[in-house]
Amino acid sequence: MIPPLIVQEALDLGINLLAITDHNSSGNISAVIKAAEGTGIHILPGMELQTQEEVHVLCIFDTLEQIQTLQKIVDVSLPPFQNNPDLFGEQFVVDETGDFLYREERLLLTSSSVSIKSACEHVKALGGILIPAHINRKAFGLLPTLGLIPEELENNPVMEISRHITIQKAVETYSQLSKYQIIQSGDVHRLDEFLGVNYFDLEEPTIAELKKAFLKIDERNFQIRHPNL
């Protein structure tokens, strides 16, 4: 997925808020931000962090500086393995037109040594929002991996479920989820995988506003509409 095509797909689907959350990585975010300039689509910089426990958590921020601070923490917590493109695929960093800039040589497809608890603390300190990703999925999902929602996430208002389950089914299967707001972002790796089902009523596209929407306070709101399932 190159930046201009991501932006075009979002435009076609009427999506106007996108978070870019590559795995343990933030190298391509600035290109997407540039590609989205003038389109009315707002890009939130983020990361899908793979924690020490082998759980995927989305860490989403307002600014590139915030994500770059988290990236530094993650960089020193990744094992020093080189990527093997034959096994794990290429890790390209591109510009806003999609042109090749460089190859990320470190293996990103692995766990950092950052724990969930530590990720919560870092994201909070940096002013971001943390959302456990595809929590029902057997591979790297919070609930299969850790069995139940751990105490460090008990006060985290929002969880993301995979594209293959309805909210109703998720809550039936995991009764703990009834306490949480649930989003469904689709773990989009390809252009045809956008779901676009998360609707927010916000004053502006910021993390502070998203937090209010998940808490449904100050007339901010959040809901999933017309799940594409």
Next chain:
Amino acid sequence: MNIQQIIDKLELKVLTEPRDFTSVTPTFGYSSDLLSCVMAGAPKQGIWVTLQAHGNIVAVAALLELTAVIITEGAMPDENTIQKANDEGVTLLSTSNSTFSTIGQLWEMGLRNP
């Protein structure tokens, strides 16, 4: 076979408060690092081998009344987890060996799966 014999034979470090492990006898052995599988599959009063050191291992072990959890490859639970284990009466043991060799030794001692 009791837990003390296992601690001695496998040279395990006892992370939680010591108690009379000679009187604790595990029923069976079990291993997985996916806690949902452990909740569904580990036998009651069994011994569980894992390299997952997250605090939720205590909740799972308490739920299944496991006799002990052996945490492998030197993975270290944090202080809160050890405290929680003490509160719940869960025994946490540690080894720098791999899960594979730990299970191999337990099997040699006569421990079996359910």
